[in-house]
Amino acid sequence: MSIFRSNSLAYSSRTVSIANPFTRKLIATAVSLVVGTTLVSLNAFAAEKTEQESQKEKENAVKLEKVVVTSRNRAEAAQDVPLPVRVIGGERLDRDDVKSVWDLPSIAPNLQLNNPGENARKVSPGIRGLGRGGANDSMEQSVGTIVDGVTLYYSGQAWADYVDLDRIEVLYGPQGTLVGKNTSLGAIKIATKLPSFKPSSSVEITAGELNTLQAKVSTTGPLIDDLLAYRGTFLVDRRDGLYDNTYLNFGKSRETWRESNKIAGRIQFLLTPNEDFTGRFIFDKLRSDERTNTGSVLVSNGPETWADGTARAKTPPIDGTGYTATGSYADYGYLGKFAERSAWFHNSDGTVYQPPVGTTDIENSEARPQITNQYGASAQFDWSVANHTITSITAYRYQDFDIKNGGQFGQFYVSNSGQQLWNDQFSQELRIASDTEPGKFFDYQAGLYYLNAEVYSDDPSYYGADAGAWFAKSKQFKDLLAVPKEQRAAGRELLRASLDKVYQSSVTDATADSLAVYAQADFHFTEKATLSVGVRDTDETKKNKIATQLDRQGENLDVLGEQYGATAGQIAAAKAVRSGQVPIEPFSFVEGNDIDDNLIAWNISPSYKLTDDFNIYASVGKGVKSGFIYFNQYVAPTDPTFETDVKAEETLDYELGFKSLLLNRSLQLNVNLYDTKVTDYQASWTRTDPRNDGAFVTAWGNAPKVEAKGIELESNYRLTKELDFNLGAAYNEATYESEWLVLKPEVVANNNRNDFIDRNGKQIANVPKVVVNYGLNYQTPVAGYLGRITLQNTYKSGSYFNDNQSEFTYQKAYTVSNLSFALGSLNKKWEAQLNIRNVFDTEYAIRRTTFTSTAGQTIEIGAPRYTSLTLKYNL
Secondary structure (H helix, E strand, O other), X not given: OOOOOOOOOOOXXXXXXXXXXXHHHHHHHHHHHHHHHHHHXXXXXXXXXXXXXXXXXXXXXXXXXXXXXXXXXXXXXXXXOOOOEEEEEHHHHHHOOOOOHHHHHHOOOOEEOOOOOOOHHHOOOEEOOEOOOOOOOOOOOOEEEEEOOEEOOOHHHHOOOOOOEEEEEEXXXXXXXXXXXXXXXXXXXXXXXXXXXXXXXXXXXXXXXXXXXXXXXXXXXXXXXXXXXXXXXXXXXXXXXXXXXXXXXXXXOOOEEOOEEEXXXXXXXXXXXXXXXXXXXXXXXXXEEXXXXXXXXXXXXXXXXXXXXXXXXXXXXXXXXXXXXXXXXXXXXXXXXXXXXXXXXXXXXOEEOOOOOOOOEEOEOOOEEEEEEEEEEEEEEEEEEOOEEEEEEEEEEEEEEEEEOOOOOEOOOOEEEEEEEEEEEEEEEEEEEEOOOOOOOXXXXXXXXXXXXXXXXXXXXXXXXXXXXXXXXXXHHHHHHOOOHHHHHXXXXXXXXXXXXXXXXXXXXXXXXXXXXXXXXXXXXXXXXXXXXXXXXXXXXXXXXXXXXXXXXXXXXXXXXXXXXXXXXXHHHHHHHHHHHOOOOOEEEEEOOOEEEEEEEEEEEEEEEEEOOEEEEXXXXXXXXXXXXXXXXXXXXXXXXXXXXXXXEEEEEEEEEEEEEEOOOOEEEEEEEEEEEEEEEEEEXXXXXXXXXXXXXXXXXXEEEEEEEEEEEEXXXXXXXXXXXXXXXXXXXXXXXXXXXXXXXXOOOOOOXXXXXXXXXXXXXXXXXXXXXXXXXXXXXXXXXXXXXXXXXXXXXXXXXXXXXXXXXXXXXXXXXXXXXEEXXXXXXXXXXXXXXXXXXXXXXXXXXXXXXXXOEEEEEOOOOEEEEEEEEEO
């Protein structure tokens, strides 16, 4: 059953849910047959060639085009790089409408990201199931993001859409001996097009369902012939979300969540005073004002019994308040809390308030849009001198964002939390690289890298008039309202005032200084045999401090209680409600223990060319990610759990693979085996508390070991010059290799060891073992125009979203298919493209949580079928 209403404002075109598997497969088969038949027909039409065409021309026509990468700071064919790197060229990025990092997992199968549409603070890439850190403002990412040579220290700055992409490279394995900031698991390298002295401009407009309106503009050309060129790009991206906030839908006004609303601009300059020297200058700015952070759908309150058959505690409406509950309601679990406190939480007609269940309609009076503002500037100089290239990259970046999450309480204003965050960075990189002329025995690169970064984070909580009624314990609620009639007015005022307008915040200010020297050398023992050796030495200095502030204390409860004639017991209950949410006294900034580490990374990689088109390689490398200082904001500085100094994370990575071009270079086949062992893995998880035998702790720290091992495959096949097939696949076993405790799902916790399951040796949550990306692209002249059909599929095997492996959190295997049809001029001056994402309307989740004593079962839905039309024009 679909959770979309048949008349949903969020997605009015979605009227029927294809829940029957047979029906879904039948439709999928029918669409596949239509696409296949069309391709066969077009292929037959395109295959009409004259008999005079030579065999040599036929062979040349079906060879794969060479893909050039710069993952090793020099332009070279991707097939010649003896490392696992996935490269997606600009033409395919444009064809598949890849504009952000969230689009990459559909074409890079062993790359993972947090759910799209959350917020900038949760941008956290992972590779091979490892490295997604979530929202932690003090921690570096295990997988770095590099944009035009600049490493983003705070990964939230990847909350961006990109225009004029030249290519994207996904680098697997530890990085740092060649470029920028060190990472322990890999990197995403984004390269945009350079300015050109050849004038050109392009305009792209997309309109579609969900009120989509997107515009991309790009222009380039000379400012001074042969000396200074420019490239300017501009982007507007607007689309409604999948969720309707019905609480704020008045008349024609609509508020949707998980929407897109960005505007961005970028200007570049290329300076070429002579053939040996170039300068590239980039300035960019982005602002987004998006309702993104609400998207969970409550699908069930859960059964009336726990998994072991024990009845769940009943929470009937509290008696003695003067209110009589009416209407239908649940009296247990999450919904039961509204019933228990229905003397406060009831509708205007007197019925008990119950949040919407099983629908994308939400009721949120508190959440506000996420506002993200970021900009940056960089200058890169390249100087070729004495058979070497000297490169300097200087960059500054800034970001701030403000998000307020709210909750689904309908007309009731309970509380709002979120984040107000500022981060900036300055980096300077200087490197030298020798020329790579054929026949040389030895070539090398070496560099210096400096980074200074700061992340200032304010984590506020502020409360509304209904917060006291929600956060009060049952006894406190009774003490205030289940009283004689003449005391109820005072009790209601005290319950309101206990938290109304209280505003508290926890502020951290983390800084990082990183200074590194790195080098890598290639020894060419023969024309076929090469040994690459690299090393990096990094000095990391980390500081962090925290303060807790009570910005607004709320009303004086003693004065208010006396004014309304409240009893001493009522005043005490109201104070207890407040202290439950404001448990510690405010304190000024407290400095944490500084981290001053020296971190060594290295790699050794032999490779051998069996032929010009078949290269085998192996590598072993050590990667490092610096530690961080973490504070528990819910305890006082004197508490032993107040500060945790998390150690550096270390990776030992093994790779073995080959890269090949077969069938006269019409078939690319690359295979890579890997084993990635991470020690002192930085994570938040539950384990036995080393300070107290028999107790347990859930907090950030260093898990002794996790491991990922498996196989990756990349293949592209050009059957004819019109028809291409692509395949990317991964089999990945990502497992915990030390104690990793999780609470048993759907049972009452008794605070002892029997409550927990140890997932040591089990697959990490939300990491499918098998991911396959596959598709085809067919392009041919049709009736004087250039026609194209593209079909791209992503298959994911079944996996659990939660380590507790509740059956409800299991997502079965599924495939999402994207289909596009394009028609344009033969000279590619213009093109119209019809895009159908999730063409078979596969229903799947991107997150699931099961019920507990205080929560219901929720899901976040994957995007349903979505259609848009894109018009492109090149001036």
